[in-house]
Amino acid sequence: MRSSLDKPIGVIGAGNFGSVIANILARNRKVILYARDEKVVRRILDKRENRGHRMHKNILPTDDMAYLASQCDIIFPIVPSEHFRAMMKKLSPYLHPYHILIHGTKGFDIKLPKGETIESVKTLSRQQVKTMSEVICEESVVIRVGCLAGPNLSRELAQRQPGATVVASHFQEVIQTGKRLLRNDRFQVYENNDLVGVEVAGVLKNIIAIASGALSGLGYGENAKGLLISRGAVEMVYLGRVLGGDTKTFLGVAGIGDLVTTCNSPMSRNYTVGYRLAKGEKLKDILEDMEEVAEGVNTIRIAKKCGDYYKIRPLITDTLYKVLFEGMTVQDALDYLMRYPLNVDISFL
Amino acid sequence: MAMAEILVEKKNKNIGYEPILEGIPDWPVYQLSKNRKEFLEEVTQKSIEQIRLLRPSRKQLIDELETTVFREQNRLKRNRWRVDPKDEPKFWTRVKNELIELSNKPVEETGKKEEELLYEIVHRYANEIAGSFKPSSYKFAREAIKFWFGRLLNGARVKKFGAYFRNQYTLRDKIHIVGKVKMLRSLATKGTVVMVPTHFSNLDSILIGWVIHSLGLPAFLYGAGLNLFNIKIFAYFMNSLGAYKVDRRKKNLPYLETLRMYSNLAIQKGAHSLFFPGGTRSRSGLIEKQLKLGLLSTAIEAQRNLYLESGAEEPRRIFVVPVTLNYHFVLEAPELIEDYLQVKGQDRYFAEQDNYGSFQLIKFLFKFFTKGSSISVSIGPGLDVMGNYVDDEGNSLDANGKLLNPREYFMTNGQVTIDKQRENEYTRLLSARIVSEYHRINRVFASHLVAFVAFEMWMRKHPKLDLFGFLRLPEEELEIPYEEFREMFKKVRKEIYHMKDKGKVYHATHLKGELDVVIRRGLDNVGIFHLKRPLLKNKKGNIITQDLNVLYYYHNRLVGYDLEKLIG
Numbered sequence: 020m021r022s023s024l025d026k027p028i029g030v031i032g033a034g035n036f037g038s039v040i041a042n043i044l045a046r047n048r049k050v051i052l053y054a055r056d057e058k059v060v061r062r063i064l065d066k067r068e069n070r071g072h073r074m075h076k077n078i079l080p081t082d083d084m085a086y087l088a089s090q091c092d093i094i095f096p097i098v099p100s101e102h103f104r105a106m107m108k109k110l111s112p113y114l115h116p117y118h119i120l121i122h123g124t125k126g127f128d129i130k131l132p133k134g135e136t137i138e139s140v141k142t143l144s145r146q147q148v149k150t151m152s153e154v155i156c157e158e159s160v161v162i163r164v165g166c167l168a169g170p171n172l173s174r175e176l177a178q179r180q181p182g183a184t185v186v187a188s189h190f191q192e193v194i195q196t197g198k199r200l201l202r203n204d205r206f207q208v209y210e211n212n213d214l215v216g217v218e219v220a221g222v223l224k225n226i227i228a229i230a231s232g233a234l235s236g237l238g239y240g241e242n243a244k245g246l247l248i249s250r251g252a253v254e255m256v257y258l259g260r261v262l263g264g265d266t267k268t269f270l271g272v273a274g275i276g277d278l279v280t281t282c283n284s285p286m287s288r289n290y291t292v293g294y295r296l297a298k299g300e301k302l303k304d305i306l307e308d309m310e311e312v313a314e315g316v317n318t319i320r321i322a323k324k325c326g327d328y329y330k331i332r333p334l335i336t337d338t339l340y341k342v343l344f345e346g347m348t349v350q351d352a353l354d355y356l357m358r359y360p361l362n363v364d365i366s367f368l
Numbered sequence: 369m370a371m372a373e374i375l376v377e378k379k380n381k382n383i384g385y386e387p388i389l390e391g392i393p394d395w396p397v398y399q400l401s402k403n404r405k406e407f408l409e410e411v412t413q414k415s416i417e418q419i420r421l422l423r424p425s426r427k428q429l430i431d432e433l434e435t436t437v438f439r440e441q442n443r444l445k446r447n448r449w450r451v452d453p454k455d456e457p458k459f460w461t462r463v464k465n466e467l468i469e470l471s472n473k474p475v476e477e478t479g480k481k482e483e484e485l486l487y488e489i490v491h492r493y494a495n496e497i498a499g500s501f502k503p504s505s506y507k508f509a510r511e512a513i514k515f516w517f518g519r520l521l522n523g524a525r526v527k528k529f530g531a532y533f534r535n536q537y538t539l540r541d542k543i544h545i546v547g548k549v550k551m552l553r554s555l556a557t558k559g560t561v562v563m564v565p566t567h568f569s570n571l572d573s574i575l576i577g578w579v580i581h582s583l584g585l586p587a588f589l590y591g592a593g594l595n596l597f598n599i600k601i602f603a604y605f606m607n608s609l610g611a612y613k614v615d616r617r618k619k620n621l622p623y624l625e626t627l628r629m630y631s632n633l634a635i636q637k638g639a640h641s642l643f644f645p646g647g648t649r650s651r652s653g654l655i656e657k658q659l660k661l662g663l664l665s666t667a668i669e670a671q672r673n674l675y676l677e678s679g680a681e682e683p684r685r686i687f688v689v690p691v692t693l694n695y696h697f698v699l700e701a702p703e704l705i706e707d708y709l710q711v712k713g714q715d716r717y718f719a720e721q722d723n724y725g726s727f728q729l730i731k732f733l734f735k736f737f738t739k740g741s742s743i744s745v746s747i748g749p750g751l752d753v754m755g756n757y758v759d760d761e762g763n764s765l766d767a768n769g770k771l772l773n774p775r776e777y778f779m780t781n782g783q784v785t786i787d788k789q790r791e792n793e794y795t796r797l798l799s800a801r802i803v804s805e806y807h808r809i810n811r812v813f814a815s816h817l818v819a820f821v822a823f824e825m826w827m828r829k830h831p832k833l834d835l836f837g838f839l840r841l842p843e844e845e846l847e848i849p850y851e852e853f854r855e856m857f858k859k860v861r862k863e864i865y866h867m868k869d870k871g872k873v874y875h876a877t878h879l880k881g882e883l884d885v886v887i888r889r890g891l892d893n894v895g896i897f898h899l900k901r902p903l904l905k906n907k908k909g910n911i912i913t914q915d916l917n918v919l920y921y922y923h924n925r926l927v928g929y930d931l932e933k934l935i936g
Contacts, residue, residue: 092781116754116776160766162754162777162797163790191789192780 027051028200029091031106032098033059033080035173038072040095040123043176044200045075051087052080072177088113093121093196095167096155100126100314103151107158114159121165121186121197122151125221126314127321137320138344142328145262148321150218165193166214167201168221168273170280176206183207185273187217209272216264220274223258224281225289225315226322226336227251231282232290233342233349236297247335248282254333256367258322261329266367289315296342297349319343334359385549385584388557392503395586396560396639397610401499407633408498412491415629419486419622429482430471436489436620437464443617451597453496463489486622493626499589499612509605510581545579546874547747547809551760552689555750556585558762559685560638562667563588564802566656566692567644569700570596574605575693576642579745589634590642591627591663616648628666635670638684645802651708653701653924655692655806659799661792668791668798671753675775675784685762685774688755688798690748690805694876696815696893698921705921709839744876748809754794755801807928812864812875814890819922821857822848822903822911824935839916848911857887860934873929894922 030041033054041052052074054060063069063080074080081087088094088110098106103124114120128149131140149157152164165188176182186197186208198208211217227247234243255278256269268274281287285294292313295305306316323340326333338356341347347355392398400407423429440460444452463485470478470485555561565576573592580588587610594615597603614627635641643663646656667686674683698704749757752764752774759765766772777794778784826846830838861883867873878889891911895902895918902919906912913919 112770116772116774117779117782157767160756160772162794189793192787 025049026093027079027091029053029087029094031084031087031094031096031110033063033069034097034099035070035072036123036171037095037097038069038074039171039173039176040097040167040201041078042072042075043203043206044095045077046203047200048077050075050078051090052078053084053087054080054082057082084110085113088118092117093119093200095121095123096151097123099312100124100128100151101312104128104154104158107154111159114161116160116162118161119163119165119193119196120155120159120161121167121188121193122155123167124151125168125218125225126151127222127318128154129321137317140324143321143324144328145325148262148325150215150222152214152218163190163193164188164214165190165197166218166221167197168217168277169209170272170276172280172284172286174286179205181205181207183209183272183276185209185211185217185271187211187214187268187273189214211268211271211273213265213268215262216259216268217273219259219262219264220255220269221277222314222318223255223322224251224274224278225313225318226339227255227278228281228284228287228289229293229296229313229315229319230335230339232285232293232295233297234293234353235285235290236294237349237353244282248278251282251335252278253365253367254335257331258326258333258336260367261331262325288313292316293349299348302343316343334361385553385582387584387586388553389586392506392586396637397587397589398503400589400634400637400639401502401610404498407637408491408494411494411498411626411630411633412487414633415490415494415622415626416483416486418625418629419490422621422625426475426482429486430467432621433463433482433485433489434467434471436622437467439620440618447617449595449598451594451603459492489622490626493618493623494630496615497612497627497630499607499610502607505604505607506587506610542742543575543579544742544744544876545583545747546744546811547691548689548749549583549747551750552747553583553585554760555687555689555758555762556640559687560635560670561585561588561640561687561689561750562635563640563642563689563691564645564659564664565642565690566806567646567649568653568693568695569649569698571699572644572649572693573611574602575743575745576691577605580642586640588642589631589639591631591644593648614643624662628662628669631663632666632670632673635667635686636673636684645799649700649704651704653698653705653921654927655803655810655925657803657928659802661795661799664799664802665791665795668753668794671774672778672784672786672791675778676786686753687750687758687762688753688802689750690802690809692746692748692806692810694744694746694811694813694816696742696813697896697898699897701895701918701921702898702915705917708921709836709917744811744813746809746811746874748805751798751801751805753798755798808872808874810873810925812873812879812926813893814876814879814886815894816890816922816925817857817861817864817879818887818890818903819894819919820926820931821860821935822853822913823916823919823923824932825853825856826913826916828935839920841916843913843916846913846916847906850905850909850911853911854883854887856935858883860931861886863931863934867929895919 027049028044029051030037030044031053033052037052041050044050052063059069060080060082063074063078067074067076096103096106103126128151129137129143130147130149131137152166155161155164165186167184167186169184171182171184183206184201186194186201188194189212194210198210202208230247230251231244234247252269252275255274256266259269260266281289284290288309288311292305292315296302306313319336319339322333322336326336334356338352342349342352389395423432437460441464444457444460466481466485470481552561565572573596590611591614592606592611594613596606597613612630615623631641631643645659645664647660650656667688671686677683750762752758754774754777756764756766756772756774764772764774775784780787825848827838830841861879864873864875864879868875879886891903891905898915898918900914900918902915902922903911903913
């Protein structure tokens with residue numbers, strides 16, 4: 020049998036982040052990159068270019084999942100969360116228990132009762148809200164799963180600016196594999212065994228990113244942002260714990276690290292949503308202008324309904340929910356938060 | 369007495385099973401005990417290897433041995449049992465002295481003395497743990513059990529002295545075996561079965577021994593609590609049925625490693641095994657939520673080793689079979705729940721105690737077999753060591769029913785590898801799978817359901833009290849009008865039918881039928897022989913309790929199904 024030391028590494032999803040990760044992996048190993056669209060495969064083959072990234076010569080693009088799964092023991096699925104389960108269903112028949120999957124998707128998967136929509140459902144429990152690693156385990160025989168998360172803006176990674184990520188898994192084997200494959204002189208990799216915590220942190224920070232854009236849109240400066248980030252972190256801890264994460268994780272690279280980066284990146288979609296809301300635009304109009312979904316909008320819905328189910332009150336999330344879906348203005352929301360009589364600084368340690 | 373008419377028992381249809389293996393000499397457990405000496409030597413050697421891996425340096429090993437001696441001497445002082453060997457104090461004193469001498473001298477003078485001591489200790493433990501299966505005693509024990517239980521049953525059913533010698537009733541009328549019997553018998557011929565039952569009562573060990581025999585399976589190797597060996601008559605039966613001894617007082621590393629290795633190697637050699645993965649009896653009456661991972665991991669290690677050593681060909685497969693035992697009545701319930709309530713919320717271990725002598729147990733057995741109260745044993749479907757379902761041939765299936773090869777779970781870079789951390793994680797997953805199977809194959813009795821409904825209804829009437837506050841209420845103050853109780857019982861029973869259709873739980877056939885009859889059956893059977901009945905009707909026909917704690921215990925059997933939400 021051929022050793023997987025020279026087997027190629029699989030990447031599923033040729034989006035922005037997927038392309039960047041494929042390029043990082045290709046520095047060390049052969050990579051097979053799956054793209055749904057045959058035209059993308061063609062383009063990478065012919066022009067060595069995708070989404071503005073120059074694609075490494077070690078990358079072989081394909082639109083054949085079966086081929087990818089048969090060639091690679093280690094696969095990085097990086098597709099948007101709303102397509103993740105469908106992608107897994109397609110991939111699953113080709114997977115074996117020896118496969119290792121490390122995903123790079125930040126988002127939740129929602130299972131709704133019949134006849135309900137995400138708008139109509141009253142509360143959401145952990146039975147209905149799944150992380151991507153849980154989707155992998157539900158849909159396939161693969162058990163050795165992990166995820167990577169952290170302050171990873173694709174643009175900066177592509178420019179080889181210094182950065183770091185967290186590889187999280189219950190399995191040391193998976194963490195060490197991820198580390199070996201991803202690490203280079205400009206990219207540091209940290210270990211964490213709180214898989215759920217790392218996944219949840221990566222999702223929840225999008226809520227705070229919207230708030231950050233909103234503050235900016237109102238014209239406020241760095242004091243306000245400092246306040247938001249620190250209180251946002253506390254809120255993430257509380258929400259994260261009921262969803263199964265560990266407090267410590269939220270203080271790490273995938274928690275605070277990712278949060279600070281996202282709140283300071285005006286290019287991000289979540290930030291833009293908040294910014295334009297503060298400028299008085301309607302959510303509907305903002306979303307219509309966007310090509311891709313701002314993950315945070317959905318996250319606010321989910322987090323609020325989880326909070327209701329588990330009877331905790333995430334203040335920033337609840338208030339943003341009112342802004343997004345119940346017509347509260349950003350200014351009123353801010354006034355409300357500033358008047359809120361809660362002033363214990365740290366209560367979770 | 370009204371008992372006989374209440375417990376209308378249909379004669380069991382299964383008339384008995386042919387043995388799957390012809391003669392006892394073919395039985396793996398017999399093979400093991402025939403080569404006892406070599407086997408124990410192998411257990412000793414491999415345990416030592418394992419311990420040396422965990423404590424590689426001389427200093428670490430000496431420290432470990434010192435801890436062991438300290439704990440053992442402590443045990444001798446505080447908690448000695450009749451079954452303990454007589455020479456123990458002398459042995460440990462000597463080891464202690466040699467250790468003191470050892471740690472004062474440099475390596476050059478002592479040589480490998482610490483390794484010799486380790487060998488002595490581990491070998492001693494291995495001998496202690498090992499059972500000795502003797503075909504002659506097995507046969508005798510089997511016949512004796514059958515004979516005496518038969519006498520008791522018949523004598524009690526028909527109230528005439530002569531009835532003791534009739535064979536109208538047999539154990540099979542008393543104990544209902546349901547579930548995947550055919551599969552279990554098939555798997556036992558295809559590979560090695562590791563049976564993992566729930567544990568509620570001391571009776572479980574004997575009961576399960578009988579079940580295994582009556583299904584035509586060869587004797588299983590099983591780990592029984594050493595406390596049971598204190599009772600001479602038990603010790604005799606257990607020894608002859610192939611039991612090995614698990615001493616829960618000993619928590620030191622050499623002992624635990626030896627125990628694990630014993631089980632691991634026996635499984636690898638094809639001895640069908642049985643252990644109670646909950647560790648001790650469920651104190652609360654809850655179905656086990658957390659299993660002891662130590663013994664469970666031996667099944668996974670054994671399977672991995674078989675893959676490792678087999679090369680390309682398919683080695684012997686190991687199958688995990690969950691089993692639930694369902695009783696109307698658990699003799700020890702009052703003491704168990706007492707224990708549980710005492711330590712709940714506090715970080716204390718249960719002291720392993722030994723409350724029953726031969727006399728109490730025989731008295732209990734007599735009560736049990738002479739009066740009503742049937743038992744059911746549900747055999748779950750077979751799982752591979754990763755918790756995947758297998759088919760009758762023993763092939764592992766994924767969630768969609770597609771074949772998969774469990775060897776691949778142990779592979780990295782195309783090869784089977786040893787990765788302890790990975791296997792610990794697998795053990796955790798397997799344990800979660802077994803727990804969920806327990807809930808699925810659990811059979812709801814009318815007695816469980818009346819206890820659950822009544823307790824929850826009372827709890828709901830005192831929303832301000834926490835559990836402990838509630839349990840302190842005087843029993844006289846609690847009464848539920850029968851009509852109210854009846855309505856609620858109906859509602860919850862309906863939900864259980866529902867859940868059965870979805871494959872989430874089973875129920876006994878006696879749960880069906882006319883509501884009042886089923887409720888009466890439940891009330892008459894719940895905790896039937898306790899001095900204070902957990903649930904009964906008063907003169908007005910309303911529901912009352914004489915012992916809230918024990919009611920709580922029986923109620924717990926149905927916790928974990930989210931049925932509480934039905935009771936408003």
